[in-house]
Amino acid sequence: MVPSTPWTDGAFAVLLAALREGNAAVDVTGVLTRHQDRAVGVVEGDDDDVSDRLAQLQADPRYGAVRVLSSETSRRRVFPEWAAAYQQADPLLHGDEDVAVLLTAPLDADPVLLARRGEALLSWFRAHPRAPLSAQHHTDSTSEPVRVVNVAIEVLHETGIEDCSLELVADVASISLDELVVLFPTRPDLVRAMIERWAGALSGPLLPIAAELGAVAYLRALVRAHAEQPALMRLVASTLSTSTSSTQPGGEYFRAMYSGFKAVIRDALEDDVRAGREPATMDAERGAQQLLALFDGLRVQALLEPGLDMVDAFDRATARTRRGWSEPYEQHDPFRQLTAGVRP
Template structure:
């Protein structure tokens, strides 16, 4: 049985890690990822870089812990929306949260460059998180079909792929074209998308002898 001293030490370690991660999140509210430094995070956490490194020996570990904590804080409270009102309403709620505070969206987008580097040690872990989110959306669409919220002509795997491409693509556009109305663009795009879902998919036949 663990000793009280060991339990106290483990609790202190968890508390210190949370202190550092929360400091990282506060800094990311102010700065883009490429401007964030260990010294800036340590200063925000009111500790030395050396002390911070004891809890997070690698910068990649701190990045991943920050993604998990920040993403969970935003997304977990919204999960019941998917079951009660459907996948699109769930993603729309996330879009609204991102409009209120775009810093998490900016951070996640910055990590795409890491995820796209096959040899980066953090890439597989980032891939697993994107795949897990895709899996949740796909399963949620399965439930939408069962509940009659979406048509049986929509294949959930393809629907999830299209819906996430719309959701993520529009958010990326909003960061480089901040004048766009992200919520209105999302509503318009998913309305058009659902119109397509209501019909059986017929693969296109391309005439390569014509330009269009």
């Protein structure tokens, strides 16, 4: 995809969220990576679904010029869990010459070369199917802690939180347990780093949506992203006990992380009021409390109720909540009404 006008980060974030919505609606999955004003990715699904989806993208001016570089038939999907995973810059990705040329050089008109480079991109993603989870950047490509955290994310995704031990992570990372403990002295330290990196990979590309369309739109995009990552939701849920303790290692950090996220939503709501997206009668602090109660509650509910449509539930609840923001607040005490009619 090459846009007719350069993408801003906000415009691309909105585009990414819209791509996920459209893909999910027709059971199409895949991955997208971006370099400046070019996006290249993989779209997978049943033949007719993929053809129809590509036709939709080519007809939508927001995506610019959409070209098919290569296509093939496969028995299974590479990204069955993701409507449209987003792969941020990764030194390994740019390390493949054909992929690097595909992302950075002028597109060659030779269909044979384009097909070869498209196949190289698909091969890279097949070899690194969890790469979008780690948000690796060129600046930290040589960092041993980053490498270990990426390994830990992969291990947890494959085994579950209960079996993701320090010993197993060390074994898969090909380092000794003593070397791992130097990097992450306790399991909460490693969990903290995993959440920070994994959640950052999901939220970072979407954050500009808050400035473009508002806090509710940003959280909606996050709900969609988290719905595709139940392993991350389980990891976050596993920290609840630690987060509420004043004595457990990492508790203060997790509380600070939550407070920081709440501040992002509160500030976005304040911007929404100034921009006229939300009514002036809405108190941003209380609005953030309500939205996070919904966001966190849906993530927990999805773990207890597999198959829950988190996005639909979010849409229904926020529609009513936003209407309430426009109305004067009246405290409602159902017990007062019950006792008012009781006579001695």
